[in-house]
Amino acid sequence: MxxxxxxxxxxxxxxxxxxxxxxxxxxxxxxxxxxxxxxxxxxxxxxxxxxxxxxxxxxxxxxxxxxxxxxxxxxxxxxxxxxxxxxxxxxxxxxxxxxxxYPPVTDIATVPRGELPLLFLPDTAKMPPPKLITPDEQARIFPNATTRTYPLDVVSLFGVVERLVENEGWDIHLNVPPGPDGTPGRINARITTIPGWREEAVFRVAPIANGAKVDMRSASINAPHDFGSNGSRIARFMVNLDNEVTTLLRDNPNVNQPTAAEDEEPAPSVEGEGN
The missing domain is CATH 1.20.58 (Methane Monooxygenase Hydroxylase; Chain G, domain 1)
Known part of the structure; x- marks a missing residue:
């Protein structure tokens, strides 16, 4: 059976x-x-x-x-x-x-956010109020997400930043080189994460005494939580920028560098501020 x-x-x-x-x-x-x-x-x-x-x-x-x-x-x-x-x-x-x-944050910047305005007004007009963290929290969680200063002229530094942004594959929507009158250069780029959240990165390259500096902002357009992507993006980009500028200065000792006046302070180092 x-x-x-x-x-x-x-x-x-x-x-x-x-x-x-x-x-x-x-x-x-x-x-x-x-x-x-x-x-x-x-x-x-x-x-x-x-x-x-x-x-x-x-x-x-x-x-x-x-x-x-x-x-x-x-x-x-x-x-x-x-x-x-x-x-x-x-x-x-x-x-x-x-x-x-990571804390529930959607907007990270190396300077006050108003200094680096977002470009995508139709999207940003619909954005809820950004979720922010304090400067102390940002320094603790993302220690490399800080302003960078280099002993390099603003045009050369802008070229390095522009090349790194292009290498990231981000969608550049605004690219304004620095002006001869000292106007900072600016780049605005759109990033789409794997799940489809839209984020925007803003770069400002400005001349300073004996060199130039780079500031960056990264903000989520339509996400309730960035899962650390904005702060990590700034920190990673700034570390890559450190490496690129260090290599440039090492391999090209005659690269254009601003001339320091005798009564000015020594040129800032390649290291990021606050590191």
Missing amino acids: RILIRTSKTAIWARRIGRIAIPLVILPVGMHHLGLIDSPSFFTVAILALIVSALAFLVGLLALIRLWFSGDQGWGKALSGLFLGLICLAPFAYYGYYAWR
Whole structure:
């Protein structure tokens, strides 16, 4: 006599829910990144995807427990649901970690924000009030996100900044070189993060006694939390700028440098202020 072993319905549902979670996680990210859906809709779908992913993981785990005691078939389906749920939960865990690590801030700058205005007025007009941190908190969390001064003329320094911005692949919407009358150079660039949040980086390269300085602002346009991206972006860019200028001065000792008057203070070092 042949004994039929039934397949666990819980295991079947675990795999079904896991298969639903995959497109719920992937499609909204792609649509938000391309601007096909707005941020509030993306946030709503992301919450739904989180719930479905967690449900797939829990149902898969429950199915494995029941299979252990019942002896039914469906181990592959239960493991599939568990694995798909776990994969879909991974990005939420990733951003959850950075939400815990960094304070809820959406705007970071090396100088008062009003000195580096954002360019995208149609977007910024719809922005909620920015979430800020104190200067002490910024210095503690992002110690490299500070103004940089270099013993280099403003035109040469602007060229280095411009090249680094282009190498980042950011979408430059404003590029104004420094003027001969001492007007600072300015660059505004748009960044789109992987989940589709829009952010803007602003650069100002201004002449000073014996050199030039670089300030930077990075702000989120449509995100409730930047997960540390703005402060990390400034810190990373400034460190790269330090390295580029150091290499330039080392390999080109005759590069254009401002002439210091005898009664002026010595030229500032390549190191960033406050480091």
